Amino acid sequence: MDELTFRRHVLANPFSQDVQVIQAAHQDPVKQQFWHDLKQQELALQQALQIDVPHDLADKLLWEQVSQTETASFSHPTTPRRPLWFAIAASILLAISVGWVNFNSKERTFYDDVIAHIEHVSEHEITGDVITLAALNSKLAKFGGVINAALGKILSANYCVIDGVESLHVQLGDPDNPTSVFILPKDLTVTESLATNHIQGKVLEYQFANVLIIGTVSQTLSQITEQLAQHLAFSS
């Protein structure tokens, strides 16, 4: 392979795996050095292109979408892929909500969507990054909320949409079995408590917001609910 062809090839694709290109480099130290230098430049270029991304950009994008599409109707999975215990839990949740449906028809789809969100999205929200209390409070600020003491390990804190309702979903505790906390606007009415064989939920009602806490371990759920009751406050 002549010099020009070699250079054209590696300059177009510095990490080429083309056998002829590799052979040409092996046979010619000048080509090999040129390619080596080019790969170094490429690595530096890759690094230079990785400009910082605003840490809250994803949340802003989700928030913007919710704001712009408040009246949009949200579809639901027709054949949800849920484990059996989830299906049972969902059916019991729905049964509990039935009494409420007479008063608030929105509630049934709401809890269905809460479970769907926990099932489909929650796992992806836990990235392993450390979420500080300050970061959580900056997100809570959109709801007028603030937490004034550490709650233990914060696994994730992301804005999300539950059945068309803007909320903040926080996951706490054990990454393998997290407790979910949904910060909800006050205008959404939720039942006072939920309980099934596998999943339990509690509601903290504040003057300016509602907080839904959902988990599978009763003791943990109670502890987190107590902590939130003591340390989470909302203002208008």
Added chain:
Amino acid sequence: MMNKQYKYETLVRAFHADIYRYAVWLIRDKSIAEDVVQETFLRAWKSLDSLQDEHAAKAWLITILRRENARRFERKQFDLVDIDDVVTVDERATSDGHADTHAFHAAIDQLADEYKEPLIMQVLLGFSGEEIAQQLQLNKNTVMTRLFRARSQLKHIMTQDKQAGGFANG
């Protein structure tokens, strides 16, 4: 099958960083880039049902972003300003403080758009020659030539800078 909302959230979380970075390099202004990214994702939300192949999601978003950026020029005829007044090297600084980063930013900005854009698509977004050709509506050979020239010019600029730095320091 995920419902539309979960599909959208997944799309946002998976691709917002790459899309934003590409927008900043394309537009050269962080604030305008963020606006265009917002428009892009809103447009994506409205058209989400048309995204059939989820493996092609990134390319689909880039197509929308380039269209939204073009619309920006249709909507408003901006005054011509010097690039140096719009974005500075420091404004795009990365947090790692790599020694060559600033020099690279300046060097990339010296490339003509026709060379810079395919280069960024390849290095930042990981697009193949075929994918870049499709995005830019060029044939693949033209794309490969532009990539070759882009790196060739970049190498030249960086070498000149090092020599100039050497003289200055010497």
